[in-house]
Amino acid sequence: MHLAYPAVLAVLLFCTGLYGVLARRNAILVLMSVELMLNAVNLNLVAFDVWLRDTLHAGQALTLFTIAIAAAEIGIGLAIVLMVYRNRGTADIDRLRDNAETPGGDEADHEQTGKKAEATA
Amino acid sequence: MTTTTLAVLVPLLPFLGAAAGLLLGRTAPGFVRPLAVLPTVAALVLAVLVAVRQGGGKAVDAATQLTPTGSVPIELALHLDGFAALTAVLVGVVASCVQIYSTGYLRDDPRYPSYAALVSLFTSAMLLVVYSGDLMVLLVGWEVMGICSYFLVGHYWETPEARAASLKAFLVTKLGDVPFLIGLFALAADAGTFRITGVLGAVTAGGIDHPTLVALLLLAGVAGKSAQFPLHTWLPDAMAGPTPVSALIHAATMVAAGVYFVARLLPVFAASAAAMTVLAVMAALTMVGSALAALAQDDIKRVLAYSTIGQLGYMSGALAVGDRGAAVFHLLSHGAFKALLFLAAGVVIHAAGTNSLAAMSRMSGLARRVPDAYWTMTVALLALAAVPPFAGFFSKEAVLVAAEHTALGDRDVAPAGAGWIVFAAGLLTALLTAAYAARLWLLAFHGKGAEAPDHGRQPVAMNAVLWVLALPSLAFGLAVTSLDDWFDGNALTPTTTTAVLGTGLALAGGLVTYAAWRRAVPRAAHVPIGAVAAHPDAEPAVSEAEAIATHAPAYGSIASAPDPADPGRLLLGPLHRHAATGFHLDAVYTALFVRPVRAAASLVRFLDREVVDTYVRGAGATTGLLGAAVRRAQTGNVQTYLSVLLAGSVVLAVAAVLVAAGA
Numbered sequence: 030m031h032l033a034y035p036a037v038l039a040v041l042l043f044c045t046g047l048y049g050v051l052a053r054r055n056a057i058l059v060l061m062s063v064e065l066m067l068n069a070v071n072l073n074l075v076a077f078d079v080w081l082r083d084t085l086h087a088g089q090a091l092t093l094f095t096i097a098i099a100a101a102e103i104g105i106g107l108a109i110v111l112m113v114y115r116n117r118g119t120a121d122i123d124r125l126r127d128n129a130e131t132p133g134g135d136e137a138d139h140e141q142t143g144k145k146a147e148a149t150a
Numbered sequence: 151m152t153t154t155t156l157a158v159l160v161p162l163l164p165f166l167g168a169a170a171g172l173l174l175g176r177t178a179p180g181f182v183r184p185l186a187v188l189p190t191v192a193a194l195v196l197a198v199l200v201a202v203r204q205g206g207g208k209a210v211d212a213a214t215q216l217t218p219t220g221s222v223p224i225e226l227a228l229h230l231d232g233f234a235a236l237t238a239v240l241v242g243v244v245a246s247c248v249q250i251y252s253t254g255y256l257r258d259d260p261r262y263p264s265y266a267a268l269v270s271l272f273t274s275a276m277l278l279v280v281y282s283g284d285l286m287v288l289l290v291g292w293e294v295m296g297i298c299s300y301f302l303v304g305h306y307w308e309t310p311e312a313r314a315a316s317l318k319a320f321l322v323t324k325l326g327d328v329p330f331l332i333g334l335f336a337l338a339a340d341a342g343t344f345r346i347t348g349v350l351g352a353v354t355a356g357g358i359d360h361p362t363l364v365a366l367l368l369l370a371g372v373a374g375k376s377a378q379f380p381l382h383t384w385l386p387d388a389m390a391g392p393t394p395v396s397a398l399i400h401a402a403t404m405v406a407a408g409v410y411f412v413a414r415l416l417p418v419f420a421a422s423a424a425a426m427t428v429l430a431v432m433a434a435l436t437m438v439g440s441a442l443a444a445l446a447q448d449d450i451k452r453v454l455a456y457s458t459i460g461q462l463g464y465m466s467g468a469l470a471v472g473d474r475g476a477a478v479f480h481l482l483s484h485g486a487f488k489a490l491l492f493l494a495a496g497v498v499i500h501a502a503g504t505n506s507l508a509a510m511s512r513m514s515g516l517a518r519r520v521p522d523a524y525w526t527m528t529v530a531l532l533a534l535a536a537v538p539p540f541a542g543f544f545s546k547e548a549v550l551v552a553a554e555h556t557a558l559g560d561r562d563v564a565p566a567g568a569g570w571i572v573f574a575a576g577l578l579t580a581l582l583t584a585a586y587a588a589r590l591w592l593l594a595f596h597g598k599g600a601e602a603p604d605h606g607r608q609p610v611a612m613n614a615v616l617w618v619l620a621l622p623s624l625a626f627g628l629a630v631t632s633l634d635d636w637f638d639g640n641a642l643t644p645t646t647t648t649a650v651l652g653t654g655l656a657l658a659g660g661l662v663t664y665a666a667w668r669r670a671v672p673r674a675a676h677v678p679i680g681a682v683a684a685h686p687d688a689e690p691a692v693s694e695a696e697a698i699a700t701h702a703p704a705y706g707s708i709a710s711a712p713d714p715a716d717p718g719r720l721l722l723g724p725l726h727r728h729a730a731t732g733f734h735l736d737a738v739y740t741a742l743f744v745r746p747v748r749a750a751a752s753l754v755r756f757l758d759r760e761v762v763d764t765y766v767r768g769a770g771a772t773t774g775l776l777g778a779a780v781r782r783a784q785t786g787n788v789q790t791y792l793s794v795l796l797a798g799s800v801v802l803a804v805a806a807v808l809v810a811a812g813a
Contacts, residue, residue, distance in 0.1 A: 125788075128786045
């Protein structure tokens, strides 16, 4: 099989993931898009490993690492999203703007965080 | 003890007294008075001992070098000749009198400890100037006096007049001190030493390359310290200080220092005929102008201040004709009677509750209230007017004789022109001096009107001092025959011509003033005038401070009063208006110096506020604006950040590819 097929597929996958990360509003879908991007990379790793005929199969080994780390990452990510949803009642990224800078908003920021601290307590 | 040890102790004792007074003033108030009076009196005793041992004989020189100081060595040196010995005695006498007088005059003053310590320091500095044989050490005393006069003139710093006067005294004398310092360096560079004996030796050997330049630079400092035209303007304003300070500054220290300095270095000045002529013109202008101004003053102390300037003019005149014996002789007798005049004026101001002659002339019985001040002041005024046989007659005659000899060519130390200038101005001033002395006496003690306020008896300390000083004012002149040995040996005795001329003019001045007073005095009843500050139980200084502070509001000006019954107004006619303000010299200085400096200051203020600050503010504002712009990018939306990150990576990647491709 020619290298172009998996490479093009990987590019498509990556772009889809990128679009999802940049454009989706739901945090879970953003996480899923990140998975797509990771898998595009995995695909590349495997394809080039085969194409280069690497005796050590470093590409495949690295893919396994990536999958394991991605699994851990998605677990933590989903847990965070779950906590945010419980706290805020939404997982909409557009509405999670606590880090926004407002003009002359240093004191306001402090107040907000203070209130938040009280609320969590 | 050797004479040298005694002479070292003379300036040292008041200095130690001042240091102890400043340190112990707050913790041990009981020691302040003894610490003020005893060291000064001890210094006087030692100064008398030094004078007796020196005896007008050969000069005693002693020097020690503390540390090498480069090319021109500076040594702690003493140079004791007849001039130094006698001047030190005068300083001691006046300073002791002032310290004793102050214990009564400022008895309840909360700042008395620091005041007394500063007076001691002042005395010590003057004694250092008198004894010093090294010009740099002399300069130390010279400058210490400048700063002490600043503090003492500003003693009543609660009043704006005193604050302004102290600053003015300091700045004007410093204006002269800068060229003075340069002159000292130039002199030392030519002579190769700061020692007075060395400098005089170099002058005799003709080793001074620029005598005129050096002499003129030094004259600037002398004019500032000794209040000679055109740097005399600080002295009348310095009357805002307490009376004992005025007595100290005007009689024995500060103003005497300039004259004494020229007397010490007279050969340097005599080496340049131009400098002698400048000094003569300066002295003549000072004499006549100050005498006219004194005739128009209303504040009793300002009359005395202008008379000091005039008498210093006589001394400068004597120096300008090259007779330092006559100058120092007049310095000594003037010191005695001028200290007496000021201290008596302090008593009079306290008793009358005002410093205004116009107010005193509408008060009867002032002479009966303060008989001691009345009699001693009469003696001192007769001495000031140079009526024989008082001290002032002999010393002023000595000056006039010296001027006459120079004018007629009998002596060739100075050009004959300088002799004529000094002689003519001296005779004219003799007339005017008698006139303003008579005016002061008539207005102060022979007023008619309401009874003078009762301030109770004057303290014994103050009255006793007046009689102590009255003695030399009366009889010092009789020492004239034995004084020549102490000085250069020139005869100081009066000649018939000058004696007749001087006394005749003095009598004429007195009589003309008396006639004018008789004509003017009926008008006093029509124009009531006067404001009196009566504090029977308070210390005398309180009345004086109030009188100074209220003179301008009550009479419209610090110097004169709108009094038609003033004989001075009658005598001066249209000149009175100008004389009262000191011939508008202050206005000229305001136009020449004060306004340009103020304008420059406001320009600098503008440049600082509007130009420099704009850059500073701009730096802050630009950063703020940039910050605000960057803030706008912080939307809080993670996806926006990532988009920007992506865009940045793409740009970098494209750039890297382009670079790699070599495009």
